Amino acid sequence: MxxxxxxxxxxxxxxxxxxxxxxxxxxxxxxxxxxxxxxxxKTGQTLQPTALxxxxxxxxxxxxxxPEKSWGSRRHFYxxxxxxxxxxxxxxxxxxxxxxxxxxxxxxxxxxxxxxxxPPDDDLLALDEALEALAREDPExxxxxxxxxxxxxxxxxxxxxxxxxxxxxxxxxxxxxxWLCDALSEGE
Numbered sequence: 001m002x003x004x005x006x007x008x009x010x011x012x013x014x015x016x017x018x019x020x021x022x023x024x025x026x027x028x029x030x031x032x033x034x035x036x037x038x039x040x041x042k043t044g045q046t047l048q049p050t051a052l053x054x055x056x057x058x059x060x061x062x063x064x065x066x067p068e069k070s071w072g073s074r075r076h077f078y079x080x081x082x083x084x085x086x087x088x089x090x091x092x093x094x095x096x097x098x099x100x101x102x103x104x105x106x107x108x109x110x111x112x113x114x115x116x117x118x119p120p121d122d123d124l125l126a127l128d129e130a131l132e133a134l135a136r137e138d139p140e141x142x143x144x145x146x147x148x149x150x151x152x153x154x155x156x157x158x159x160x161x162x163x164x165x166x167x168x169x170x171x172x173x174x175x176x177x178x179w180l181c182d183a184l185s186e187g188e
Contacts, residue, residue, distance in 0.1 A: 141176030
């Protein structure tokens with residue numbers, strides 16, 4: 001660890017290959033720092049501590065010397081590393097929240113089975129409108145939904161009435177169900 005300040009000074013001066021010597025000396029501490037930061041992140045985070053360390057290290061050291069690469073001490077370097085990791089995590093969170101990536105949408109759970117079994121009047125009207133739209137895109141799927149929703153048939157019974165196999169009915173049902181859930185959630 002006595003070498004870290006000397007290497008930091010060499011990086012500030014732009015000495016070639018100085019950055020290569022620094023990473024092995026500080027890697028374990030940076031990885032612990034990254035793991036701690038990621039542990040506080042929301043579950044489902046896909047960034048690994050190793051990737052965060054490498055990205056932060058590249059931001060800190062990079063390939064160009066300059067005033068932003070001036071660290072007076074080990075402590076200052078680790079503070080800058082923590083700041084770089086924080087910025088990376090914030091940038092990732094901002095990208096995920098952008099409208100382009102669906103950041104303006106909320107997940108809505110629609111119980112299509114409940115709507116099909118005992119629909120309230122408002123849901124029945126919405127279902128009918130959605131079924132009309134589905135029929136223009138997937139007539140077989142819409143017919144299968146009609147048989148299940150309005151005739152009360154099981155999937156196997158509806159498949160038999162339509163003259164299709166059970167697997168085909170499963171495929172139609174899966175698509176129609178997803179399509180209707182999407183269409184009905186847009187109205188919320």
